[in-house]
Amino acid sequence: MNKKIIIDANFPSETRVVLLGQSNNIEDIEFQTTVRQQNKGNIYLAKVTRIEPSLQAVFIEYGMDKSGFLPFSEIHPNYYNLPTSERNFPVNAFPEIALSNITVEDDKEKPAAIYDSLVDSEEIDLKTIEDLVESKFQSELNLEAADDIEIIQSGTPESNIPQYKQYKVQEVIRKNQILLAQVTKEERGNKCAAFTTYISLAGKYCVLMPNKGSQNGISRKISNGEERKRLKDILNKIVSGDKNAYSVIVRTAGRGSSTLDLKKDYNYLARLWNKIRKSTIKFSAPCFIHEEDSIIRKTIRDMCDHNVKEVVIQGQEGYEDASKFMQDLLPSELAKLKEHKSKTPIFTQFQVEEQLVKLYQPVVTLPSGGYIVINPTEALISIDVNSGKSTSEQNIEETALKTNLEAAKEVAKQVKLRDLSGLIVVDFIDMSEAKNRKIIERSFKEFLSRDRARIQTGNISQFGLLEFSRQRLRSSFLETNSAICSHCNGKGVIRASDANAMLILRTIENEIFEERIDVINVFTNIVSVIYILNNKRAEIKFIEEKYNIKLNFYSDPNATSDSYSIEKVKLLKKDDNNVNAVKPVIQNHSADYTAEELKKEQLRKNKHKWKTTNNSNNIANEVKDKSLEAKESVEQIVSVVEEVKVVESNAGLEEAQAAPKKTKRRYRNKTSNKKHPSNTVEDMEKNAES
Incomplete structure (x- = not known):
């Protein structure tokens, strides 16, 4: 009795639970937040919205944004729409909703139409289908009782499999049919939740399965023959005295439990099931019926045993909830419950916080000086x-x-701590002796046996690799507590500065090759701008002289590490007599500007240092290589504007021809269409000198 359960319920928005072993080392961790609610184990009154013959499954509406996925193998035969003469199974589950609340619509869709609806659906892609169909073979009826329920499924030849294999889902299930379904797999990314109609309710010592008939069982992890026989006799006595004859499975925690303990646990679950049945009559589908126990209750129910010395909780509300639950279900363990009243945070006092921080790191050190590196990928870990x-x-x-x-x-x-699941490959250090490899294999399987998730392991290959798969109980620690990096978009790397600079210069050349351009403005992050101006001056000069253009580089605070955008400007000549003159055009409302307004507009733009092609002086300076100075008078500008007005009045197309052809092409994560500060080469040099 040297273990401790530490619960941090100080903040209502997040509850964290850890199981501490020797030297306050974390052995298990659970957490729950209001932002990401866990629906696994919840029960809903759902409605069938779509039948998919190609998947032999149905999609159900249960009150959330996304539909739920229900395989045909997980639909209880009591929901089949069959004549009474064809029913060869007992009707003892959900009589209130099994057939009385069915609303049927004629489904006259042809097979081709059904296939088209499947392919065109936004809810389904190839990965979704693969992941959802997988739930057909991994029918987890309850998070905590997964290992126990697996036993009863594998050890009952008179299961439901022969029943559903006799029919097709489109033959016995109808659209808008009402079902009572339980979540077996959480929503994950774009994938919807998976459901089953075989309800299971987990208690401290046993699991109640109300629609499995009277198929009782004992957990496979209870291997002692005498103990199994004793528990089986107790179960028979409990069930025989109940007219409902629900199916009961003794969990691993029930080892050594008395008849009174099992009887009390069974009665608690039976009352809970009766409450659920009554709720189905009061409400109409789709709606929420029953919520799985809170994280505090689940922790006490599953972790609090004879090995736990004390349960310490920080937070008044959490402490009261735990106290009430233990009084009802585990009165003998109530003395272990304590409230943390110190001003020091509970996780800090037990040195837990620093251990949790390490779970974000890919490298884990070993006692002898070695280390392991954990890298999750799309296919495996x-x-x-x-x-x-x-x-x-x-x-x-x-x-x-x-x-x-x-x-x-x-x-x-x-x-176990990081909730890693799926295919996992461990690259051990090569060992030449076969006996040493066998030692590692046996030891590794022994360490994994303490995990409640289902695990399949292989042997060390000739390359020193050991493969094993772990059941997904919920999203991993990193998936739940981290977000995709905004700079690298989850890749973990960004393009090097030199590679990014050369990519921008090559893109500029491609733009010039496509059409004649006079000015090109490049907008990117400040780091890339500084690097280009410091290290790529020769390339910039080569492009400007070769193509007779002007390149301007601007810093964009909204640009990510390797994103950029390019703005192309083409300036038309005024006439043949003055080929160097630039025809200025004030955007849209140029004809309405007076001399005074033009002067104010010019002063305003110079004050805020905005780069724009509306200013005729700036445009002339760029095209004539600064041969025209800013000493042009406002009267000259007004005369040009008046000339433009005359041309526009004589020809309807003159305005379009007079305007500078300006296009902007975006690349990758483009910035919004905003004006940018005029950080030209000259401005950057002045800033660097200052």
Whole structure:
């Protein structure tokens, strides 16, 4: 009795729970936030919205934004729309809703139309189908009781499989039919939640399955023959005295429990099920019926055993909830409950916070000086083992064996704490002796046996790789507590400064090659601008002289590390007599400007240092290589504007021809169409000198 359960419920928006072992090391962690609610185990009164024969499944509406996925194998036969003469199974589950609340619409869709609706649907893609169909083979009826329920499923030959294989989903299920369904898999990304109609309610010592008939069972992890026989006799006595005869499975935690404990747990779950049944009559689908226990209650229910010395809770509301739950279900364990009243945060006092910070890091150090590196990818999770500074052993083989043993223990711990799931590959240090590889394999399987998730392991291959798969219980720690980087978009790397600079210059050349351009403005982040101006002056000069253009570089605070945008400006000549003159055009409302207004507009733009082609002086300076100075009078500008007005009045197309052809092409994460400060080459040089 040296373990502790530490619960931080100080903030209502987040509740964190850890199980501490020796030296206050974290052995398990649970957390729940109001932002990302966990729906697994919740029960809903749902309505069938779409039937998919190609998947042999239905989509249901249950009150959330997305539809739910329900495989045909997870639909109880009591919901089948069959004549009474064809029913060869007992009707003892959900009599209130099984057939009385069915609303049927004629489904006259042809198979081709159904296929088209599947392909064109925005809810389904290839990965979604693969992930959802996988739930057909991983029918997890409850998060905490997954290992126990698996036993009863594999050990009952008279299961529901022969029933649903006799029919097709489109033959026995109708659109708008009402179902009572339980969430077995959470929503994840664009993938919708998976459901089952085989309801399961988990207690401290047993699991109640109300629509499984009277199929009782014992957890496979209880291996002692005498203990299994004792528990089976207790179950038979409990069930025989109940007219409803629900199916009951004794969980691993029920090992050594008394008849009174099992009976009390069974009665608690039976009352809960009756409450759920009554709720289905009061409400209409789709609606929420039952919520799985809170994280505090689940922790006390599943973790609080004879090995736990105390349960310490910070937060008055959480403490009261735990106290009430333990009084009802575990009165004998109530003495272990304590409230943390110190001003020091509970996770800080037990040195938990610093251990949680390490879960964000990919590198985990080992006691002997080695380390492991955890890298999640799209297809699998790779874990690399390195000896690092470990040099205490006499030879390479002994060093590899010791480091691999430490790594095997740490990998089993990390996959549990970080909730890593799917295919996981561990690259152990190569060992030449076969007996050492067998030692690692046996030790690794022993460490993994403490995990409640279903795990399948292989052997170490000739390349030193060991593959194993772990059941997904929920989203991983990083998925829940991290977001995609806004700079690299989740890639983990960005383009180098030199590569980004050359990409911009090559893009400029491509733009010039497509059409004749006089001025090109480049908008990118300040780091790239400084790098280009300091290291690519020769390339800039070469492009300007070769194509007779002007390049301007501007810093854009909204640009990411390797994004940029290019603005192209083409300036038309005024006439043949004055080829160097630029025909200025004030955007849209140029004809309405007076001399005084033009002067004020020019002063305003110079004050804020905005770069614009509306200012005729700035345009003339760029085209004539600064040969025209700012000493042109406002009267000259007004005369040009009046000339433009005359031309526009004589020809309707003159305005379009007189306007500068200005296009902007965006690349990658383009910035919004805003004006940018005039950070030209000259301005940047002046700033650098200052």
